[in-house]
Amino acid sequence: MIRFEQVGKRYAAGLDALIDVSFEVAAGEMVFVTGHSGAGKSTLLKLLSLVERPSRGQVQVHGVDLARVRRRRVPQVRRGIGMVFQDHRLLMDRSVFDNVALPLVIAGVPRIEAAKRVRAALDKVGLLAREKAEPTTLSAGEQQRVGIARAIVGKPPLIIADEPTGNLDPQLSVGIMQLFAEFAQVGTAVLVASHDLHLIKRMNQRVLVLDHGRLIDDFRPQQATA
Numbered sequence: 001m002i003r004f005e006q007v008g009k010r011y012a013a014g015l016d017a018l019i020d021v022s023f024e025v026a027a028g029e030m031v032f033v034t035g036h037s038g039a040g041k042s043t044l045l046k047l048l049s050l051v052e053r054p055s056r057g058q059v060q061v062h063g064v065d066l067a068r069v070r071r072r073r074v075p076q077v078r079r080g081i082g083m084v085f086q087d088h089r090l091l092m093d094r095s096v097f098d099n100v101a102l103p104l105v106i107a108g109v110p111r112i113e114a115a116k117r118v119r120a121a122l123d124k125v126g127l128l129a130r131e132k133a134e135p136t137t138l139s140a141g142e143q144q145r146v147g148i149a150r151a152i153v154g155k156p157p158l159i160i161a162d163e164p165t166g167n168l169d170p171q172l173s174v175g176i177m178q179l180f181a182e183f184a185q186v187g188t189a190v191l192v193a194s195h196d197l198h199l200i201k202r203m204n205q206r207v208l209v210l211d212h213g214r215l216i217d218d219f220r221p222q223q224a225t226a
């Protein structure tokens with residue numbers, strides 16, 4: 001599903017954010033990316049969402065070498081990725097329903113079909129009753145769940161989340177991670193950047209550890225105990 005092959009990323013300032021990073025993620029896997037602040041976690045996710053391009057090596061998604069994706073095809077590739085951000089980036093003057101519907105509207109999904117899918121996504125994150133609410137009237141955790149509903153509504157084969165639980169309490173954080181794990185169980189590949197070691201430990205999933213841009217560990221708890 002995802003393949004990084006000796007990937008390097010050097011920003012214009014000359015700083016190496018990623019150095020010789022190689023790994024693969026299969027469909028149905030949930031993987032945490034962790035490491036100190038500045039280790040390269042966000043950069044790694046940005047290469048997948050084509051916000052940044054690698055300086056060396058190759059990033060492949062579904063067998064497609066992302067370096068070959070032309071600028072005008074970038075939006076199409078991004079439609080195959082559900083993106084969740086720490087600051088969730090909701091449109092505050094639109095309803096919860098409209099926020100979640102946005103990717104479907106952009107993709108041209110007919111209204112009745114879109115409404116069905118939006119409600120299914122909201123149901124999944126436990127917010128069906130709040131579809132008419134404006135995001136400002138929701139708690140931080142609820143807003144984050146709207147962001148997740150928006151990321152999953154198009155049923156993308158890949159979800160990437162950058163510190164999705166950064167400002168949530170531990171219980172809510174676990175709930176959101178369990179939701180991601182459920183998506184992985186039905187075949188979605190899920191990549192979550194997080195520095196919350198307590199949460200990562202609790203979820204018992206594969207963990208990639210970055211240190212100053214290098215991948216220093218790739219820990220698979222299931223295999224370790226097998």
Ligand SMILES: Nc1ncnc2c1ncn2[C@@H]1O[C@H](COP(=O)(O)OP(=O)(O)OP(=O)(O)O)[C@@H](O)[C@H]1O
Nearest residue numbers: 011012013015017036037038039040041042043044
């Ligand atoms: N657009 C950019 N231009 C120049 N340097 C950048 C840019 N984006 C990130 N960097 C640098 O690349 C390194 C890796 O940054 P990145 O954001 O990937 O780390 P991170 O592990 O996500 O950190 P954090 O946990 O603090 O978000 C850092 O030293 C950062 O300053």
